[in-house]
Amino acid sequence: MEYENIYIEEENNIATITINRPKKLNALNKRTILELHTAFKELEEDANTKVIIITGSGEKAFVAGADISEFAHFSEDQGRQLAAEGQERLFDFVENLTTPVIAAVNGFALGGGLELAMSCHFRVASENAKMGLPEVSLGVIPGYGGTQRLPSLIGKGRAMELIMTAGMTDAAKALDWGLVNHVVPQDELIPLCLKIASRISNNSPIAIKYAIKAVNAGFKYDENGYAVEIDAFGTCFGTADFKEGTTAFLEKRKANFPGS
Incomplete structure (x- = not known):
């Protein structure tokens, strides 16, 4: 598959997937979800790939959410299909990969972006990261597993508040809550992820x-x-x-x- 919205770099048995839609703050549309599914599938099947890192291009956003313009006029059935297909094709798929996946959260991780980060096996954030599930401010709820994964990571009460207020949490609080494992300056984000990935790749x-x-x-x-x-x-x-x-x-x- 020829990728339009992502690119992949591979070195020392570590693959880094970068979502590359900077003008849209790397928002997830159908094409990007399909490309990510294909990339993860191919890397999972490649015995030389021991660890996968996923991040967003630029300094502003990991993924600022879903591309709302694609589903603003959907019917109920189309909405259900959107969530079901997205969960199966990407979010559940990533969670159940046997190749470890690290989310390098640089900047905003909102809505589908946070849901993608939470589907990874663990997360590392830059100091400027902001995370949240603002869907209720649009009259909808998280549909890519956010209502399930967020409570399991930070607890039911905190998840309820974050979802119902449509608020954002900063990196320091996300670290305190256990939503991310590490917080570092942005220029140290990928180097730290590579360091951790290298340690993982030494194991069975x-x-x-x-x-x-x-x-x-x-x-x-x-x-x-x-x-x-x-x-x-x-x-x-x-x-x-x-x-x-x-x-x-x-x-x-x-x-x-x-x-x-």
């Missing part, structure tokens, strides 16, 4: 895959996270990565994981 891709699956299971009503963990733990014992990891430990050397 297979073990990370099962760790993501087990953690996610604990947040799903129809799964027993403990049971998933037990099964995944046992499955790891049959992998080449487990053999290499334990052998390297006993031989007091650095492991060279085959990823299988």
Whole structure:
């Protein structure tokens, strides 16, 4: 697929996806969501990609929201379809990738932008980041998983207030609430994400895959996270990565994981 609204840079087994619609503050439209889905899918299938970082172009915004002009005149059924397709194609898809995804939140992450950041496995923010779900100010609610992921990250009460006031939180408060893991000056954002990604890439891709699956299971009503963990733990014992990891430990050397 030829990308119009994103670009990808790859180095040292780390891929960085940049949403590139600066005039629209990187707002998500249908084309961008499709491009992101395609990029994530291709990188997930590439064994050389150990970690994915996603960010927005420029210094103002990660993603300032959805492109409202695309759905302002939608019917009820079209609205339901928009949310269902978006969740399946991008937001749920990212959450369940077996390749770790780090959101590098530079500037505004509002509406669909915050929902995209929350679907990533964790988030790092620049000091100028502003985050919120302002949908109720438009007469609608978050539709890409925001009402579910935000409470699980910051607690029900805080999420209710943020959603109902259509307010924004700054980076410092987001760090205090656990919405982001780190806050740094903007020029240090990508370097820190790359540093963290490098540390992740040194570990077993297979073990990370099962760790993501087990953690996610604990947040799903129809799964027993403990049971998933037990099964995944046992499955790891049959992998080449487990053999290499334990052998390297006993031989007091650095492991060279085959990823299988």
